């Protein structure tokens with residue numbers, strides 16, 4: 001393990017990570033565990049979450065997995081009760097659970113729209129609300145981290161409901177930061193650009209990949225570990241006075257306007 005990976009920055013902390021069976025949630029669970037946190041992975045894909053937890057335990061970490069559909073309020077309440085029984089008070093919540101969808105607005109059935117909003121926005125609200133209540137009850141200096149996206153800031157073809165959910169999430173981060181600051185809880189989001197995960201395999205064809213690369217100053221997709229590094233910063237002691245922000249991990253996408261070859265002037 002490289003030296004920078006072994007600072008134990010989350011020693012004595014307990015973290016709940018939704019969507020921990022795959023992609024960014026998995027990378028965050030693995031990084032947090034490597035930094036000393038006890039992690040509980042919650043996912044609709046219990047088998048996948050169990051496999052990630054087993055891998056963490058094999059590397060000397062402390063990890064458990066639970067089945068949970070974050071869009072179901074009863075399941076979310078049961079998840080937090082189970083977390084408390086297993087690890088005690090929750091110090092850190094990371095909401096990575098979400099579903100992809102590519103659907104133009106003109107062809108969007110209300111059920112398609114609703115499903116994305118239910119999981120990607122309401123699910124994140126339900127988990128964050130439960131976490132905040134548990135943190136306040138325990139007097140914990142808690143950290144809530146939402147996985148947003150550049151889709152919540154800029155319009156990208158076919159991402160209607162997905163983008164609206166992420167835009168809503170950015171505002172949820174602000175309102176929760178405003179309401180929870182007095183309890184010592186910070187609430188922030190990480191907004192990745194394209195990251196090579198299972199979600200992207202479903203959403204991006206070759207044309208999408210070429211379009212992304214043309215718009216990215218750093219001409220590649222991110223690795224999940226690069227998003228996990230930003231989540232670690234927001235979960236640790238060094239970010240104690242940062243709240244209500246969305247940090248982009250986007251290869252410069254949000255900053256860039258038109259990118260073109262300057263020819264002889266370059």
Ligand SMILES: NC(=O)c1ccc[n+]([C@@H]2O[C@H](COP(=O)([O-])OP(=O)(O)OC[C@H]3O[C@@H](n4cnc5c(N)ncnc54)[C@H](O)[C@@H]3O)[C@@H](O)[C@H]2O)c1
Pocket residue numbers: 018019020021022023024025042043044045048068069070071095096097098099119123147148149150191192193194195196197198199200
């Ligand atoms: N991959 C990207 O390019 C990218 C870019 C920007 C933002 N994001 C965001 O990062 C987060 C993680 O994405 P990823 O790329 O790792 O995706 P992923 O598909 O690899 O992982 C998402 C996980 O969420 C789980 N999940 C889905 N619905 C759920 C539900 N109802 N309840 C509980 N778990 C559920 C899935 O089973 C899966 O394990 C998401 O919020 C996504 O919107 C991803």
